[in-house]
Amino acid sequence: MTSRDTMAGLIRRLPTGARLPLGCGAVLALGLPFAHALGYATPPYVLILGSIIGIGYGLLGVCLVLVFRTSQVINFALPQIGIFAAASLPVFVQVAGLPYWLGFALSAVVGFAASALVNLGVVRRLAKAPRGMVTAATIGAGVLLSDGAGQLLGFTYDAGGNLREPTLPAGLPEFNVGPLLITQSYTGLLIIGPLLVAALTVFLTRSRYGLAIRAVACNSDAGRMAGISEVRMSTLAWGIAGSIAAVTTIFTAAPSANANTTTPVLLLPALGAAVVGAMQNLSRAMVAGIFLGVVQQVVLWKDANSQAAEVVVFVVLLVALTLQPRAGGRAEAKGSWVGVAAMPPLPPQLARLWPVRHGPKLVLFAVVGALIGFGLTSGAQAVNVTAILCGAMIATSAGILTSLAGELTLGQYAIAGIGGVASYYVVAHTASFPLGLLAAALASGACALVLGLPALRTRGLMVTVTTLGFAVLASDVILPHSWLLGDGVTPAQPIAAGHTLAAGEPYLWYAAIVFALVLLLAHNVWRGGFGRLLRAVRDNESAARTFTVRPTRVRIQAFVVAGLLAGLGGAVYAHFQLTLNAATFPPELSVGVALALIVGGLSSFSGALIGSIWVIGAPLLLPTSGLASTATTTGVLVVALCLPGGLVSLLRPVRDWVAARIGRMYGIPLAADAPDNPADDGRRTALPERPPAPRPQQPSLLRTLSTEDRVPGRVLLRAEGLAKSFGGVSAVRNVTLEVVEGETLGLIGPNGAGKTTTFEMLSGFVVPDRGTVHFAGSDVTALAPELRAQRGLIRSFQDSSLFPTMTVREVLALTLERQHRTPVTASVLGMDRTARRRQTVADELIDYFGLGDYRGRTIGELSTGTRRIAELACMMSLRPRLLLLDEPSAGIAQRETEALGVMLRNLKNDFELTLVVIEHDIPLIMALADRITVMVNGQDLCCGTGAEIRADQRVADAYLGGSVTAIERSEHTVPPSFTTT
Structure with missing residues (x-):
């Protein structure tokens, strides 16, 4: 000792x-x-x-x-x-x-x-x-x-x-x-x-x-x-x-x-x-x-x-x-973002129409135009509207972190302030405002990167603590230094065609141009592949890692992109001031940005602008009215409690009515003709009771699955001596498994036997206390889940929740990250050339797996059975070599279990897969598995064929009362497979 x-x-x-x-x-x-x-x-x-x-x-x-x-x-x-x-x-x-x-x-x-x-x-x-x-x-x-x-x-x-x-x-x-x-x-x-x-x-x-x-x-x-x-x-x-x-x-x-x-x-x-x-x-x-x-x-x-x-x-x-890598952090509850969804997606046949697809943009431009027009009515109003646009730019940048990445930031104005100071010095030495904007973006992006690295070691609310600390530090310590702002400086003002853009109407036009640029870049993030990555990590980090997404890298990229956009807003705000000092970027403004996002709507791209008009604009436009205080205090709470989706959710009935009218013009059935409850409809049609009709040709992605290095009979996965304890309780003790290429290995045992913990160690989500994991001849014990997934070791989760706020089409497009990585820079600039390829392959997968009726539905709307089908489609699009399936029949009806067994057998045969399946439905696993391993009290009790396991009295004793029939839900066995191609 x-x-x-x-x-x-x-x-x-x-x-x-x-x-x-x-x-x-x-x-x-x-x-x-x-x-x-x-x-x-x-x-x-x-x-x-x-x-x-x-x-x-x-x-x-x-x-x-x-x-x-x-x-x-x-x-x-x-x-x-x-x-x-x-x-x-x-x-x-x-x-x-x-x-x-x-x-x-x-x-x-x-x-x-x-x-x-x-x-x-x-x-x-x-x-x-x-x-x-x-x-x-x-x-x-x-x-x-x-x-x-x-x-x-x-x-x-x-x-x-x-x-x-x-x-x-x-x-x-x-x-x-x-x-x-x-x-x-x-x-x-x-x-x-x-x-x-x-x-x-x-x-x-x-x-x-x-x-x-x-x-x-x-x-x-x-x-x-x-x-x-x-x-x-x-x-x-x-x-x-x-x-x-x-x-x-x-x-x-x-x-x-x-x-x-x-x-x-x-x-x-x-x-x-x-x-x-x-x-x-x-x-x-x-x-x-x-x-x-x-x-x-x-x-x-x-x-x-x-x-x-x-x-x-x-x-x-x-x-x-x-x-303390996980101090105070907590993974976001799955499905929590569904409750703040302001605008559920429209049916695909409506969403594809040009007026519906571009209508929100036209409305947003109209709102911005009306705001600018109001600012042009007088010099005083121009100053107020300029302040609102600057706040909206910074709120838009914060929305990338808070709304898409799920990380509440309370330091965005401070980060923008760093960019504003950089712009001031560059413009002072070069007299070039484009260079000033570039310097502001780079400085704020670098600041966000430095701030995000330690903060993201702990997920969740610790990011909020760190950014708030930086906001106070920047205002009280960093910016007042003599080598930055000191007691205050006088920033230069832009010059266009020989005219100085002084505060008022001239500067409002300059602010509007930069605001349009920020809005365009942010829109690319929200609608592009990078935004899809952020929402996936926010909704379900574990599933995202299974889909080969690296959460920490994605969050750091979000910090940097948000910092770049905040820098542009900070530069415009800095040169808008008569005197630039530390008081220009107080912590209270950063807090106001967070409140603006809540008021406007966390799940909406336009929420930042609407919230900024409410939180920032009300005190400016109504300085002597009690309405301003109500808007910024009581109003924030009222909106948060009564309208979780924000003020933008009030526009949903209008959007649905307009979309329905446009649909009539194009001869598309109204949304009212569809089932009232898509989830209930999904329960009726989630899995077929009889063999489905012949399906379309296999997607090109599945036709190109490589089988050259797959040798039947070779050991593909070997786990030796796995052990894991939690708080002194041994969940798994000295478990050894071997999985042969091309076989289906069943993993059964009573609740608490350690099956899921074993899966966690095989897939990389839990680090074993002892033991090793080898996959395809390589030691992968130290590899993260996303790196194992890149090698073809893919797992599912018992709840099959996937990403509740994303549509089926978006989720399938996400799975293609293994083959076609989203280039972040190109995605932000709107030049991602791989986006169309992803959408095409995703549509092929949807048709192949019979999910066409749910293409535009969010995962949270689907029944359990339909989510299982969507999850299997995702697993196959990842081009797996080995699938770890955790209770695939959990939560679905008896007839759906029969059809699920057929589908698993067909997928295994068609694409030469190797499966390891945890399952409590004994008839299902007996019909599917070539071998079965039984776990009891964290140890592997025995391993053999289905007949050998049924005849082993130790297995019966491990279940209810020592009776084999007691653990069988019915006398059902999986029907013979049928052709699905």
């Missing part, structure tokens, strides 16, 4: 309550010598001040962790909840005349109630929505609470308009430590902070409700089976977090006239502490908060005007994300 193991064991044996002071002491003991080594000679009282402030950061970090563990949501409204509750304290004490500590308790109750209402009214209402949308909704709730705090703060002024005396903790002492005055608020935090952590620890580890919260956080499904209400427990956790936030804010950030000013100051260090705690560990988050507070004060002691403290917080975020 190493000394490290001994120390870790000692720490684990300590009582939970003793770990926190030990960690804090270690922070101080190690931090002081380190600070001195760096030249930061720090008096002890500075460390004390840092520890006090750090307790506040740690408490807020604990709140974030508590909420995230129960709801998988980062509560960005937490600072505003604390500020709102703290703002109620003067009302209770000074206006109502209540004793201080009674008012203090009531403020904590206000924090509890506000936080619980955010959970019930926002988070729970959006439980099935994408996590990014839920996070953005908490931001909207925070803005609303901030406005409410501003109203409460109005009571802190007396009748004469004078500010009342501050409300200070009653009965707490003040004292000095050297020149440091420990105020009553600091004393309160020193006393109450540790008590809160200790009480929370005891509550979570000893009380009935605390254990229930932890149970729901660990496994919500098991909690529900045990009779624990997930809604109640998550609401309780949110309420507790709100109370702690209220207490912390009362002691650390006295409410000011502008409650928003304290939000970044409180939120970023708290996020840093929570991320260090991996969004899971309360004690680690608390210690990290104290560490950040100490570091902040040490840096400020050396230079009171230094912004290095914010740099430290951001660096801590990046380091924590780098060292």
Whole structure:
């Protein structure tokens, strides 16, 4: 045993309550010598001040962790909840005349109630929505609470308009430590902070409700089976977090006239502490908060005007994300993006018509033209419309990340600001605005690349944390540097035909031209192969990897493309300013971009423009009206809760009516003549009860399947000694498999036998603890799933969910990435020459597999049986050598199982496939498989032919009661195969 193991064991044996002071002491003991080594000679009282402030950061970090563990949501409204509750304290004490500590308790109750209402009214209402949308909704709730705090703060002024005396903790002492005055608020935090952590620890580890919260956080499904209400427990956790936030804010950030000013100051260090705690560990988050507070004060002691403290917080975020590859990340729930779909696709026969295909573009151009026309009515309106167009450009770039890639970004204006600065310097030295635009695009693209690399090591909401941190860092630290913007610069204005395009109507035309360019490039992304890749990774990353797509590469490319477009918008916005400084690109604008996407519609290309008109345009066009405040606060929440598809979803009835009228003109039956419920129709016709009619000629892709290197009887797949444990539970133990070229190997066993885990290791989704996997003579143990798929090792998934928001045609086009990679640059520029070939082959595959009636249907609309057919078509288009099929008959009816067995046999014979099939339908697998391997308790029990397996009593004992007939669903066997060509 190493000394490290001994120390870790000692720490684990300590009582939970003793770990926190030990960690804090270690922070101080190690931090002081380190600070001195760096030249930061720090008096002890500075460390004390840092520890006090750090307790506040740690408490807020604990709140974030508590909420995230129960709801998988980062509560960005937490600072505003604390500020709102703290703002109620003067009302209770000074206006109502209540004793201080009674008012203090009531403020904590206000924090509890506000936080619980955010959970019930926002988070729970959006439980099935994408996590990014839920996070953005908490931001909207925070803005609303901030406005409410501003109203409460109005009571802190007396009748004469004078500010009342501050409300200070009653009965707490003040004292000095050297020149440091420990105020009553600091004393309160020193006393109450540790008590809160200790009480929370005891509550979570000893009380009935605390254990229930932890149970729901660990496994919500098991909690529900045990009779624990997930809604109640998550609401309780949110309420507790709100109370702690209220207490912390009362002691650390006295409410000011502008409650928003304290939000970044409180939120970023708290996020840093929570991320260090991996969004899971309360004690680690608390210690990290104290560490950040100490570091902040040490840096400020050396230079009171230094912004290095914010740099430290951001660096801590990046380091924590780098060292914790999956910290806080979570794969997006499959199907969550279906709920925000604003415009389901039209039937293909209608969608192909020229007026229907190009009608949305004409409407979009008309809207932009009307907006520009409104701007030309006066110079003031031209300035307002220019600002809207600039915001729409940046929102459009953010839409590529948020809407297509599913990564909520809160730093897009900061990235655009980097491009704006680059454009300023290039134009200042070259007087060329085209070069300035190019420099802006490249600078912002490079910035997005650097920012995306560490952020995408953790999927999901951690990208939001990192981009928000960068937005604050850029505004407060990077842009104010003297070698960038300093105190402010005067940007040049474009010159066309000898005329300066000054702010107003002339500059509006320039902004409109660049906006048209951004719109065109973004449209190419949305409608092209690159957008299809992004949506596939967003909808179902595991299936995308099976289709040979590399998710991390695709997301990084999305960051870069979004950065390039943001740079163009940033350049136009920068030269639009009379004075360009750091305040030109505040973090609030980046948050506004995210809200604009939610309001406009996440799933719509035009959502960015509509949302920008609402969120950015309303305050500009209605500066003195209460409608502006409603539009940017309450309106955002109302749209998110009542119209998940955004404002653009209101246009769906109009689109359907117009498309139907156009269809009549061309003699196409109306959509109303089609089945009302395509999913129900799919259940009736998903798989045939009798042999289908002769099908069209095999697609060219399937006719060219290479069989030259396929040698019957040769071992194609060999797995030796596979073992995998999860949390100390052995799922698979020493499993060895051999699959011979051309055979069908069945894999059966009771639930929990380790079959799916074995599949995960064979396909590369799970790294084995021990053992190796060889495929086609090569060791593929270390290869990722997408690399194994490129070699022909393809797997299916039990739920066959594929990509719920994509149509059958789009999914089949996606599978062709193995043969024809989408060139990203060409796709963005609209010059992808392989696109037409993909569509042609996809249509051939659709006709061959009898999916013509579902060509334009999204996968989410199809029945389980129809999805199985679509999945098999996808598997075949990948040109597999070995197919791993995970319970292909799961969820489909008996007659459909019979037809599925026929189809599998025919595909295997026609294309000389090798199959490994997990199946619980014993008659089906007995009829299909040449050999069967039985797994029990994570081990391979036996292997043999179907007859040998049926005769083995150990197999019967492993199932129900030792009876072979008990495990057979019926006496059905798969009928003889029939010709499908």
